[in-house]
Amino acid sequence: MKKLLKEPLVHFFLIGAVLFVVYGLVNERSNNEDIIVDKEDVAHMAELWQLQWHRPPTAEELQGLIDRYVEQEVLYREALKLNLDHNDEIVKRRLAQKMEFLGNDLSTMVAPATEENVLAFYEKHKDNYQSDYVYSFKQIIFTGDHHQNPMVAAKNILKEKENLTAEQLKEAGDAFPLNFEFTNVDSFYINRELGDGVAEQLKTLETGRWDGPIVSGFGVHLVYIEKQIKPKIQPFEDVREKVTADYEYQMENDGKEAILNELKKKYHVIIKSEAIASKELAQNKTE
Known part of the structure; x- marks a missing residue:
């Protein structure tokens, strides 16, 4: 009790x-x-x-x-x-x-x-408080400005030179204004620099070898992941403020719903509408 x-x-x-x-x-x-x-x-x-x-x-x-x-x-x-x-x-x-x-x-x-x-x-709700993926990787890019079909070009390079080191393969890609190498960056940073969805694609690649291709708004990439740190549940003290805000938001919504449901019991709702009635009739026939 x-x-x-x-x-x-x-x-x-x-x-x-x-x-x-x-x-x-x-x-x-x-x-x-x-x-x-x-x-x-x-x-x-x-x-x-x-x-x-x-x-x-x-x-x-x-x-x-x-x-x-x-x-x-x-x-x-x-x-x-x-x-x-x-x-x-x-x-x-x-x-x-x-x-x-x-x-x-x-x-x-x-x-x-x-x-x-x-x-x-x-x-x-511990699973909601996991740390992000963290990567250290190198990448090269193939763009439509330099290749008729960047995807095919990337696949051909990967097939021909997959055993080359990261530095050796660096020159195989197109000129690119962003970094060739990223060190200890999380998914938010990756998506901000290379475009939404790139971090999610990195999860599918192997570590310690050139892999891909993956696609961004800039073009087609081959990636060499040197290190991948997978998410882990963060200690309570590290996320206390976020948990408190989430708790207050959840209680506010639960309370609002509970009060509204209780108040609704006072009323008998009658909907007079031919449009609604016809929809209900159609649903009943379908069922």
């Missing part, structure tokens, strides 16, 4: 009850016609003024801010009484967004990024 209570998703299902309490309090407050501007409200207005104008407001300016706040509150409440928010897409979107923000805040309360929670998340 204790283990079950520690599960964040179990807590998320309880958030629905909290939302109902909040809803009740809000409704109760809305029946009160008093408009209260407290010290926190005034301080917030002054802070926003300071951010915009880089100085505090004068007493007269602050009174103007308060007057505008009261006017907005009066108009807002009267608009609600007239049901002016009904079918307003902008209002719907904004209120839905605020509900999502509320869910995010509750998720943070239910499953905070404590050392225990983050470490448990890391243990469960």
